[in-house]
Amino acid sequence: MTPVDPTPSGMADLRGLTRRRFSRRDVLQAAGLLAGAGLLAGCSVPGARASAIPGDYWADKKPSKFLDWANWPLYLDVGKENGKTVHPSLQEFTEQTGIRVKYEEVIQDMDSFVGTIRPVLASHQATGYDLMVLTNGIYLTQMRELNYLIPLEHSRMPNFFKYADSTSKNPTYDPGNKYTVPWQSGMTGIAYNPKYIKREITSFDDLFDPAFKGKVGMFADNQDLPNFALVGIGVDPAKSTEADWRRAAKRLTQQRDEGLVRAYYQQEYISPLSKGDLWITMAWSGDIFQANASTPGLDLKFVVPEQGAVVWTDNLCIPRYSRNPVSAMELINFMYQPKIAAMVAEYVNYFTPVPGAKKYILDDAKAAKKKSDREELLGIADSPLVFPTKAMESKLYRYATLSPEEVPVWNQIFEPVYES
Amino acid sequence: MTRQRFGRLTAYWLALPGAMWLAIFFVIPMIYLLSLSLMTGNFIDGFKQTFHVATYWHTISLYHDQFIRSIVYALIVTALTILLAYPMAYWIAMRGGRHKSTYLLIILLPFFVSFVIRTLQWQFILADNGFVLGTLKDLHLVGSDFHLLATPVAVICGLTYNYLPFMVLPLYVSIERLDPRLMEAANDLYASKLQALLRVVLPLTVPGIFAGVLMTFVPVASDFVNAQLLGGAKTTMIGNVIYTLYLTNNDYASASALSFTLMGALLIGIFAYARALGTKDVMEAAAL
Numbered sequence: 001m002t003p004v005d006p007t008p009s010g011m012a013d014l015r016g017l018t019r020r021r022f023s024r025r026d027v028l029q030a031a032g033l034l035a036g037a038g039l040l041a042g043c044s045v046p047g048a049r050a051s052a053i054p055g056d057y058w059a060d061k062k063p064s065k066f067l068d069w070a071n072w073p074l075y076l077d078v079g080k081e082n083g084k085t086v087h088p089s090l091q092e093f094t095e096q097t098g099i100r101v102k103y104e105e106v107i108q109d110m111d112s113f114v115g116t117i118r119p120v121l122a123s124h125q126a127t128g129y130d131l132m133v134l135t136n137g138i139y140l141t142q143m144r145e146l147n148y149l150i151p152l153e154h155s156r157m158p159n160f161f162k163y164a165d166s167t168s169k170n171p172t173y174d175p176g177n178k179y180t181v182p183w184q185s186g187m188t189g190i191a192y193n194p195k196y197i198k199r200e201i202t203s204f205d206d207l208f209d210p211a212f213k214g215k216v217g218m219f220a221d222n223q224d225l226p227n228f229a230l231v232g233i234g235v236d237p238a239k240s241t242e243a244d245w246r247r248a249a250k251r252l253t254q255q256r257d258e259g260l261v262r263a264y265y266q267q268e269y270i271s272p273l274s275k276g277d278l279w280i281t282m283a284w285s286g287d288i289f290q291a292n293a294s295t296p297g298l299d300l301k302f303v304v305p306e307q308g309a310v311v312w313t314d315n316l317c318i319p320r321y322s323r324n325p326v327s328a329m330e331l332i333n334f335m336y337q338p339k340i341a342a343m344v345a346e347y348v349n350y351f352t353p354v355p356g357a358k359k360y361i362l363d364d365a366k367a368a369k370k371k372s373d374r375e376e377l378l379g380i381a382d383s384p385l386v387f388p389t390k391a392m393e394s395k396l397y398r399y400a401t402l403s404p405e406e407v408p409v410w411n412q413i414f415e416p417v418y419e420s
Numbered sequence: 421m422t423r424q425r426f427g428r429l430t431a432y433w434l435a436l437p438g439a440m441w442l443a444i445f446f447v448i449p450m451i452y453l454l455s456l457s458l459m460t461g462n463f464i465d466g467f468k469q470t471f472h473v474a475t476y477w478h479t480i481s482l483y484h485d486q487f488i489r490s491i492v493y494a495l496i497v498t499a500l501t502i503l504l505a506y507p508m509a510y511w512i513a514m515r516g517g518r519h520k521s522t523y524l525l526i527i528l529l530p531f532f533v534s535f536v537i538r539t540l541q542w543q544f545i546l547a548d549n550g551f552v553l554g555t556l557k558d559l560h561l562v563g564s565d566f567h568l569l570a571t572p573v574a575v576i577c578g579l580t581y582n583y584l585p586f587m588v589l590p591l592y593v594s595i596e597r598l599d600p601r602l603m604e605a606a607n608d609l610y611a612s613k614l615q616a617l618l619r620v621v622l623p624l625t626v627p628g629i630f631a632g633v634l635m636t637f638v639p640v641a642s643d644f645v646n647a648q649l650l651g652g653a654k655t656t657m658i659g660n661v662i663y664t665l666y667l668t669n670n671d672y673a674s675a676s677a678l679s680f681t682l683m684g685a686l687l688i689g690i691f692a693y694a695r696a697l698g699t700k701d702v703m704e705a706a707a708l
Contacts, residue, residue, distance in 0.1 A: 031664055036444045043455055047461075048464060049465060146464055214567065261652075262567075415664065416482065
């Protein structure tokens with residue numbers, strides 16, 4: 001046995017005999033843990049809010065000869081020309097202003113459209129769109145909060161102030177029309193298939209009739225479902241409180257737990273309603289009108305329940321980093337002429353924001369050569385789904401306007417209803 | 421000495437691409453996910469690290485129904501796929517002859533069509549007045565208000581249909597590798613056909629079953645397409661909840677917490693299962 005060498009290197013060996021030595025693996029593990037902990041603590045997710053839009057935004061904006069417009073399908077007048085689908089109102093716009101329009105029907109629902117453009121805007125890039133049509137509600141409020149919408153230049157849209165109806169001006173979700181003007185509006189009410197339901201449907205409570213067990217459809221969203229339920233229990237969503245939200249959610253939960261609801265639908269409720277998988281369902285007015293128009297023999301009914309219905313508005317607005325904002329303003333102003341609004345209303349059959357359009361639709365009806373065309377146009381001019389009657393207007397309620405702090409509370413109350 | 425050194429280093433160099441791959445696409449995202457799950461904040465103003473562990477309890481208390489439902493569905497689907505896939509794989513491996521690969525191709529054929537489209541077809545097949553239920557109703561074999569769509573049965577059927585091939589393939593591989601002489605031996609030793617199956621074939625194909633269970637149970641538990649398209653009022657799975665939390669509500673913290681809990685639960689389940697089967701078998705399965 002050799003004596004331990006008392007030099008420093010020998011001391012190290014000695015220490016190794018008594019104390020546990022750190023192996024390379026220990027060191028690596030410790031380093032890994034430290035790095036992991038550092039990563040855990042270090043990173044954060046920056047907010048998506050962009051800088052405020054400068055007050056003199058419009059000062060240096062020049063007119064251009066191009067416009068890219070993102071809209072929903074079947075939401076603009078359509079004509080045939082040499083076998084090609086054209087939009088007569090846009091053709092007239094191009095003729096009058098020389099602005100070429102790229103019209104894109106890219107918006108299927110707010111979820112996915114906003115989901116697509118939000119990351120682009122968050123990285124300060126142009127979306128490619130100069131004008132888009134967004135429904136009022138949580139997403140629109142969010143886009144505004146994020147500073148992703150350009151304030152409209154009111155001096156460039158005299159037609160709006162001249163021809164828009166009073167409900168389109170100064171809506172609760174956009175005071176003073178700072179960022180948006182309405183494109184068209186519609187209702188969320190009740191639809192039913194009279195092939196299966198032989199009695200008159202008049203009330204929100206009909207969605208709770210045990211006779212329709214398993215044949216009731218409701219919406220799977222955090223917008224229409226909650227607001228419609230609030231109206232159903234007799235509360236104006238715009239004035240509702242958290243206690244009201246809980247009451248409405250409780251009613252909906254009961255309906256679900258009693259087995260009344262077949263499923264919560266996102267878009268695809270028309271097909272089950274036509275096939276008889278559903279007998280009665282929450283529905284959008286325009287969907288029912290278009291389903292009946294496009295399917296011979298189908299006779300679905302749309303009802304504004306006695307408690308009232310929810311009215312929503314799709315709005316024209318300009319996304320940030322738009323390259324042709326002046327052209328967008330031109331189009332907004334153009335579309336508010338009663339003659340042009342009439343062209344659109346004749347085709348899309350939603351509420352038009354321009355009451356003066358009625359006169360032009362009646363003129364077109366007079367001029368129509370075919371009897372069926374004339375009757376259709378007269379029907380549109382008389383339709384309460386295009387020009388709401390005063391009695392109906394009193395029963396229409398707007399979505400609740402939620403602050404960013406209220407949104408998570410609202411979601412946590414209503415999501416467990418349809419995500420069950 | 422230097423040659424040996426060189427050899428050892430070469431092994432590290434060769435492992436580098438794999439390690440980098442794991443680090444970039446698994447370890448870092450996992451740490452990030454964990455970190456995110458402990459943050460508080462909102463989408464507009466951003467999320468900050470606050471080590472807010474309560475998010476976990478909160479999300480689980482809100483969504484434990486969907487959580488348990490997903491696990492239960494996954495267990496049922498896994499059991500059903502084993503029951504369906506085992507005879508299929510056995511038949512192809514033992515009786516397939518020279519057409520084995522044709523049969524396998526037939527099983528994989530549906531994969532040439534998009535997952536969503538395949539699932540959507542079931543909406544037509546199972547519709548209340550569609551050609552299956554409509555016919556049964558006309559024959560008065562089922563009541564007029566009987567329906568399958570929008571029920572747990574539809575979701576479980578859809579899941580079983582979509583994940584069946586993932587069970588067939590590993591089972592086929594392990595059965596195909598069996599030495600037929602073992603079964604002859606069992607026969608010579610007076611084992612009945614059933615006994616030979618239960619005591620010889622089944623134990624020897626446990627690694628295949630394990631691999632199949634891994635490949636079905638885990639993705640089924642986190643699936644959201646089938647519940648979305650075929651489900652109804654009370655069939656939401658945890659995948660749907662996570663999807664909504666992430667993409668609709670932008671509540672990244674809650675969504676990450678739920679994802680992490682799900683992953684933890686699945687890992688614990690799998691390790692327990694591996695333990696029960698014996699580690700050796702699992703290593704074989706991994707080598708498969």
